[in-house]
Amino acid sequence: MNAREIYDPDNRWRLRHPAEKAVFAGGMLLLSVAAPSGVVLGVVLATVTATTLLLAAVSWRKFAGGMAAPFGFLLVGAIPVLVASGVNPDTQEAEWRLDVAAAGHLVLRGLTATACLVSFATTTSLPEFLGLLRAIRCPEVLTEWMLLTYRFSQSLLLTVASAHLAQQLRLGLGSPRARVRAAGLLGANLLPRSFEKAKRLERGLECRGYDGQLRTLSPRRRVSWPVLGLVVAVQILLAAWAVAAGRGNL
Amino acid sequence: MSEPILEARNVEYAYPGGIVGLAGVTLAVDAGEKLALLGANGCGKTTLLLSLCGVLKPRSGEVRLSGRLVEYTRAGLRNLRQRVGTLLQDADDQLFAGSIYEDVSFGPLNLGCTEAETRQRVEQALAAMELTDLGDRPPYRLSGGQKKRTALAGVAAMKPAVILLDEPTANLDPHASTDLLALLDQMHGQGTTIVFSTHDVDLAYAWADRIAVLDGGRVSACGSPEEIFGDGQAVRGSGLRTPWVLDVVNALQPSALWPSELRPPRTPAALVKQLAAMRIENVR
Numbered sequence: 001m002n003a004r005e006i007y008d009p010d011n012r013w014r015l016r017h018p019a020e021k022a023v024f025a026g027g028m029l030l031l032s033v034a035a036p037s038g039v040v041l042g043v044v045l046a047t048v049t050a051t052t053l054l055l056a057a058v059s060w061r062k063f064a065g066g067m068a069a070p071f072g073f074l075l076v077g078a079i080p081v082l083v084a085s086g087v088n089p090d091t092q093e094a095e096w097r098l099d100v101a102a103a104g105h106l107v108l109r110g111l112t113a114t115a116c117l118v119s120f121a122t123t124t125s126l127p128e129f130l131g132l133l134r135a136i137r138c139p140e141v142l143t144e145w146m147l148l149t150y151r152f153s154q155s156l157l158l159t160v161a162s163a164h165l166a167q168q169l170r171l172g173l174g175s176p177r178a179r180v181r182a183a184g185l186l187g188a189n190l191l192p193r194s195f196e197k198a199k200r201l202e203r204g205l206e207c208r209g210y211d212g213q214l215r216t217l218s219p220r221r222r223v224s225w226p227v228l229g230l231v232v233a234v235q236i237l238l239a240a241w242a243v244a245a246g247r248g249n250l
Numbered sequence: 251m252s253e254p255i256l257e258a259r260n261v262e263y264a265y266p267g268g269i270v271g272l273a274g275v276t277l278a279v280d281a282g283e284k285l286a287l288l289g290a291n292g293c294g295k296t297t298l299l300l301s302l303c304g305v306l307k308p309r310s311g312e313v314r315l316s317g318r319l320v321e322y323t324r325a326g327l328r329n330l331r332q333r334v335g336t337l338l339q340d341a342d343d344q345l346f347a348g349s350i351y352e353d354v355s356f357g358p359l360n361l362g363c364t365e366a367e368t369r370q371r372v373e374q375a376l377a378a379m380e381l382t383d384l385g386d387r388p389p390y391r392l393s394g395g396q397k398k399r400t401a402l403a404g405v406a407a408m409k410p411a412v413i414l415l416d417e418p419t420a421n422l423d424p425h426a427s428t429d430l431l432a433l434l435d436q437m438h439g440q441g442t443t444i445v446f447s448t449h450d451v452d453l454a455y456a457w458a459d460r461i462a463v464l465d466g467g468r469v470s471a472c473g474s475p476e477e478i479f480g481d482g483q484a485v486r487g488s489g490l491r492t493p494w495v496l497d498v499v500n501a502l503q504p505s506a507l508w509p510s511e512l513r514p515p516r517t518p519a520a521l522v523k524q525l526a527a528m529r530i531e532n533v534r
Binding site: 015059125127145148154201207208215216217218 | 264303305324328331332338340345348353356357361369379387389
């Protein structure tokens, strides 16, 4: 039984240096935030999606799963832009209008930015990301806190899954009333069980010389400068196009 | 006679609420041996192992490492853990990092190894446990057997002189158990002393050089597997049974199918070999 996470462990970029993936996703994210034209946004979205699905071979289910919830929020958030209402200062009458272009542009921009983040999340595991943060001298307390949160969230999800299964096997979810009771019991027991788990983990780490600091080393990976150069070159071209398109609009 | 590498003298431990974990355990572990702590559930096996590795501080009595009293100070415990590695029953209690490689590097870094030495140790340990290709995997994505091997790699990378294993084959399928025991045999062959707790009498009888039977927080008997199971006295009343290999031999003896002067084998393979040899003898 595995806890859910967005990272696809079978992606083709799993052995690439995380800096390459960060430059790709980060550069594209900057473009998606700054590009003035919808066409440029569309090209960035297509590039990120195609690269992630075809070159990195991320499972489309993982990618779509990562995009689904943010897309839902984007749609809900675009409604106030789509339907603009107010009082006409000349006639002093209430009026409303549909601004499909503005709402569409907002959704496209949000979708493109989300695709960049999902691309990074599906191709980069948390340990790699933490290694990157350590390399750029992120405070250790933050990286350790992130690591433990990650470890405990996985462990907590597994505990929830096994407790849920145990309830299901004893007909604990047979009726709405039973479901509410089961959820209450699960919630009430989760904290003591997590505490117990934390205590056992601390004991396990103590056996391995834990002294309050979680020191670890990541596998060595080399940055591929040709790949990094290609990524940056593509991004510069897209940025130049975006600037030209922006001037054309003006 | 050489000094024991690890020793418990009159160790007593009680859990909160007055529950007795150990009630005066005295036990010496000799360098290079495979010692089994055998006993039913709740007899104090895990408590003894945790006391031997310094996680639990005895209420009274003492733990000695190579004859020197273990000090429960930072430096004392560091010295103890440098020489005594521990594998807990549930590997999940020992694995915390995001990837196997990172997890295995944790112990050597705690010992103060340099980055180069740590990498060398990690790579050696992963290769020995046949985990090199899984180095990037997060531990929670592994099977039970792989988790156990990862936890053992984490211990092996610290290069301890003694390894304490709490129910090493618990929750493992027969194939994974055999693999794990082969890895432990390999470490033992390189000079590592092994102390393991188990309630599996067949495993203790077949694999250990010496067995200490625990009952009610005390060592009730200690000796070679043949001595412990010879007449069944040592395990009677402690919730244990005799190994099935011995049961077969004991069933054959009354009908003279197994000569009483013949030493009973310790493994199923040895039993089959012996029976085949006896059959050939009878045919002749």
